[in-house]
Amino acid sequence: MRGEREMKRILLVLLVMALFVSTLAGCGTRTTTAVQDGKVKYGTTYPLSTNTTLSVWANEVINPVYKSYTEQPFYVNLMKRTGVKLDYKFPRGDQHREAFNLLIASNQLPDIIQYDWLALPGGPEKYLKEGYIIPLNDLIDKYAPNLKKYLANHPDVDKMVKTDKGVYYAFPFLRGDEWLNVYSGPVVRKDWLDKLGLAVPQTINEWEVALKAFKDKMGIKAPLTFVCDYTFETGFLSGAYGVELAYYLEDGKIKYGPQEAGWKDFISLLSRWYKEGLIDADIATIDSKIMTTRMSSGQSGATLGSGGYLGMWLPPLMQKDEKANLVAAPFPTLKKGETPKFGQYGNLYLGIASSAITKECKDVELAVKFLDYRFSDEGIMFCNFGEEGVSYNMVNGYPKFSDEIMNAKDFMSEATKYINYNSSVNDKRMYEQRLKYPQQKEAIGIWAKTDAKKYYLPPITASSEESSEVAKLTSDIDTYVKEMMLKFVLGQESLDNYDAYLANLKKIGVDKLITFKEQAFERYNKR
Amino acid sequence: MKTAITAIKLQRYNRFSMQNIKTDFQRNKHKYLMILPVVLFYIIFCYKPMYGAIIAFKDFSPGLGIMNSPWVGFKYFSDFFTDTNFWRVIKNTFLISFYDILFGFPAPIILALLLNEMRHKTLKGTIQTTLYLPHFISIVVVCGMIKSFVVTDGVVNDIIAFFGEQRISMLQVKSLFRTIYVSTNIWQELGWGSIIYIAALSGIDQEQYEAARIDGANRFQQVLHITIPGIAETIIIMLILRLGQILNVGFEKIILLYNPSVLETSDVISSFVYRKGLQEFNWSFSTAVGLFNSVINFGFLIVANYISKKTTDSGLW
Numbered sequence: 001m002r003g004e005r006e007m008k009r010i011l012l013v014l015l016v017m018a019l020f021v022s023t024l025a026g027c028g029t030r031t032t033t034a035v036q037d038g039k040v041k042y043g044t045t046y047p048l049s050t051n052t053t054l055s056v057w058a059n060e061v062i063n064p065v066y067k068s069y070t071e072q073p074f075y076v077n078l079m080k081r082t083g084v085k086l087d088y089k090f091p092r093g094d095q096h097r098e099a100f101n102l103l104i105a106s107n108q109l110p111d112i113i114q115y116d117w118l119a120l121p122g123g124p125e126k127y128l129k130e131g132y133i134i135p136l137n138d139l140i141d142k143y144a145p146n147l148k149k150y151l152a153n154h155p156d157v158d159k160m161v162k163t164d165k166g167v168y169y170a171f172p173f174l175r176g177d178e179w180l181n182v183y184s185g186p187v188v189r190k191d192w193l194d195k196l197g198l199a200v201p202q203t204i205n206e207w208e209v210a211l212k213a214f215k216d217k218m219g220i221k222a223p224l225t226f227v228c229d230y231t232f233e234t235g236f237l238s239g240a241y242g243v244e245l246a247y248y249l250e251d252g253k254i255k256y257g258p259q260e261a262g263w264k265d266f267i268s269l270l271s272r273w274y275k276e277g278l279i280d281a282d283i284a285t286i287d288s289k290i291m292t293t294r295m296s297s298g299q300s301g302a303t304l305g306s307g308g309y310l311g312m313w314l315p316p317l318m319q320k321d322e323k324a325n326l327v328a329a330p331f332p333t334l335k336k337g338e339t340p341k342f343g344q345y346g347n348l349y350l351g352i353a354s355s356a357i358t359k360e361c362k363d364v365e366l367a368v369k370f371l372d373y374r375f376s377d378e379g380i381m382f383c384n385f386g387e388e389g390v391s392y393n394m395v396n397g398y399p400k401f402s403d404e405i406m407n408a409k410d411f412m413s414e415a416t417k418y419i420n421y422n423s424s425v426n427d428k429r430m431y432e433q434r435l436k437y438p439q440q441k442e443a444i445g446i447w448a449k450t451d452a453k454k455y456y457l458p459p460i461t462a463s464s465e466e467s468s469e470v471a472k473l474t475s476d477i478d479t480y481v482k483e484m485m486l487k488f489v490l491g492q493e494s495l496d497n498y499d500a501y502l503a504n505l506k507k508i509g510v511d512k513l514i515t516f517k518e519q520a521f522e523r524y525n526k527r
Numbered sequence: 528m529k530t531a532i533t534a535i536k537l538q539r540y541n542r543f544s545m546q547n548i549k550t551d552f553q554r555n556k557h558k559y560l561m562i563l564p565v566v567l568f569y570i571i572f573c574y575k576p577m578y579g580a581i582i583a584f585k586d587f588s589p590g591l592g593i594m595n596s597p598w599v600g601f602k603y604f605s606d607f608f609t610d611t612n613f614w615r616v617i618k619n620t621f622l623i624s625f626y627d628i629l630f631g632f633p634a635p636i637i638l639a640l641l642l643n644e645m646r647h648k649t650l651k652g653t654i655q656t657t658l659y660l661p662h663f664i665s666i667v668v669v670c671g672m673i674k675s676f677v678v679t680d681g682v683v684n685d686i687i688a689f690f691g692e693q694r695i696s697m698l699q700v701k702s703l704f705r706t707i708y709v710s711t712n713i714w715q716e717l718g719w720g721s722i723i724y725i726a727a728l729s730g731i732d733q734e735q736y737e738a739a740r741i742d743g744a745n746r747f748q749q750v751l752h753i754t755i756p757g758i759a760e761t762i763i764i765m766l767i768l769r770l771g772q773i774l775n776v777g778f779e780k781i782i783l784l785y786n787p788s789v790l791e792t793s794d795v796i797s798s799f800v801y802r803k804g805l806q807e808f809n810w811s812f813s814t815a816v817g818l819f820n821s822v823i824n825f826g827f828l829i830v831a832n833y834i835s836k837k838t839t840d841s842g843l844w
Contacts, residue, residue: 097805098805101804101805104589105589106589107590120808121807121808130590130591132590221679221680281694281696282696282699283696283699284696284698284786284787284789285678285698285786290678471807471808471809472807475802475803475807476611479790480611483788483790483791486699486788490699507611508611
């Protein structure tokens with residue numbers, strides 16, 4: 001009897017404890033940031049001698065050949081070279097945004113988070129202000145000579161990688177050469193053009209002639225296909241009318257393409273082409289997978305592609321028909337000989353893959369030194385080319401990838417076993433070697449001949465106070481514009497209602513957003 | 528003697544006295560132990576998170592925590608109610624749910640009735656198993672299949688073209704979105720949904736059929752007067768539960784199928800919140816909408832239950 005009563009009491013206590021623990025778990029306990037005492041614990045030579053493990057959450061994809069990063073040569077070598085043990089966590093590729101959301105909400109932060117801070121609502125300033133990540137200015141001065149040197153030599157980049165208040169928030173991923181900023185543009189079936197006696201189209205009219213000929217003379221069902229959003233962010237076709245699906249800089253003012261005068265002409269053109277069957281009938285549902293099927297099987301004759309896509313589509317095409325040829329075309333203009341106003345372009349600093357140090361980091365010096373390794377000469381070579389003698393060899397001062405990589409069926413999937421080019425300074429010589437076919441090599445030159453740089457906005461950021469309003473306006477406008485664009489093109493909405501569309505755009509608050517952006521641009525210039 | 532009577536009286540009237548709880552606990556301790564995991568499950572996963580719902584009234588930031596985030600009152604509710612797309616998403620959610628109930632709810636019942644009439648055991652088993660299969664395919668794969676079926680050169684268009692009609696890209700036609708959504712839903716959940724009705728059917732007393740046959744009822748009359756009344760209670764309970772989820776149109780299938788050109792008919796509350804949550808990282812807004820959803824759903828559940836009690840005498844409570 002006594003034993004039973006005892007049992008009951010224990011059970012009750014257990015129950016209460018279980019409840020208590022589960023309530024507590026939600027709150028979570030927080031420790032304060034490790035204090036910086038100013039003493040230097042680690043020398044300046046790599047590998048550093050330490051037993052501390054750094055935890056890193058990185059939006060990277062490990063090479064699928066390996067079960068874990070601990071087997072992948074790049075990560076193994078990174079640990080060996082820096083002397084730091086690493087505990088990596090990777091989100092699933094297509095769910096990184098949700099995963100990041102959860103990571104932040106969980107309040108269990110790793111030492112280092114590598115993410116695109118600029119793409120987050122509120123940007124880096126919000127995360128600095130709310131204390132998730134720490135400012136790095138003093139730390140870079142003290143412990144990161146390599147990054148400091150690089151930024152001092154590249155003042156334009158230096159301006160991009162800090163906040164309006166001049167705070168460095170992360171170790172960036174940078175492009176080492178302007179040449180790397182352009183990688184995408186129109187591509188067209190050269191062999192078909194040859195058969196039809198046409199030249200590579202340069203103007204909108206020539207494009208129309210070529211697409212019509214594909215359709216009528218060759219019986220191609222979907223002459224022009226593309227992934228909607230991305231295509232018009234580059235200004236393909238719309239650029240001829242002086243607009244693109246983006247916020248851009250013109251005459252010192254910020255403009256939004258979809259409310260400028262040229263947008264209606266551009267939409268009318270697309271709508272007419274769609275009606276005449278020159279554009280893929282499934283255009284609203286095209287994703288990169290369907291686009292690849294269309295292009296590599298000859299269902300379509302033109303699209304907006306990239307150097308990488310050319311390398312992916314050419315082999316299957318040539319396998320079926322050895323004369324098949326896909327070449328880059330310039331961004332079209334209205335008049336022959338004009339320089340295109342827009343084209344695909346990007347900044348040297350994109351925002352992606354930027355490593356910030358969190359408030360939870362216990363050994364800030366070690367984290368900074370680990371991240372700084374990637375900006376040392378040795379680290380840049382390692383991130384771009386891997387191990388000398390294994391993945392590359394120096395030939396006349398040029399780092400040439402091994403035959404194993406150069407002859408692989410897929411260059412990138414072989415190379416990424418050893419390299420992680422987007423975590424340091426991207427070397428042009430790495431990308432050059434990726435381009436295998438002559439069509440790929442000449443493409444970049446053709447696509448780069450635009451005025452896009454003149455109109456391209458630097459990475460401006462909203463202040464933390466206005467961030468939630470900016471985020472709301474941006475997403476509301478974006479959703480509305482993309483919906484209306486497709487409706488006009490597909491003929492679901494008559495172009496007679498175009499003025500109502502413009503009025504709605506104003507009502508949602510596009511001018512307010514542009515004002516915010518102009519203020520942000522002013523702040524940027526003052527950095 | 529008198530005190531003893533009082534004690535008994537007290538015991539009867541004060542059922543929750545310490546003494547009573549103790550004896551009850553002692554007598555039924557094994558039963559309590561058995562139910563403990565269930566109670567814990569509900570406390571931990573259903574009741575405890577309710578506390579978090581207060582962030583719907585706060586400008587929540589995980590850095591500050593639930594308690595320290597500032598109060599904003601009904602700001603997020605009014606943000607939702609005044610959004611330009613509010614009525615559109617409400618309408619779409621109700622319509623998709625309505626069609627899904629109208630066509631999707633009777634389908635498994637009809638299937639169960641048809642299967643019940645089948646005599647051939649193996650054939651019946653094969654059909655059942657085949658119809659369960661789609662339920663186990665991941666929604667991402669299912670939507671990939673749907674997409675490739677309805678594009679201009681897909682199977683569905685092949686059939687349409689065979690009858691001499693024009694090929695159309697169906698996911699770009701706003702009037703077809705609900706049809707595609709609901710019909711594929713039925714295809715995927717038909718077999719799985721019929722299980723509970725098949726189970727209910729097996730509980731009907733076989734003697735009733737015998738009696739009906741002696742009275743000269745044909746098979747259709749047997750179905751009408753014995754089978755359907757026999758599973759009526761199950762049907763009503765399932766319907767009430769289904770009505771209690773009227774606003775829960777999941778976002779996965781929607782966002783996998785829609786594109787901007789059909790937002791007008793395809794954008795539902797959950798996809799709207801998903802888009803907002805992802806682009807704006809607004810936890811409080813999502814919670815406010817979630818709370819709104821629950822209140823409406825709860826209302827439907829109560830009304831459905833009330834009507835059912837009035838008319839058929841059976842209900843959830």
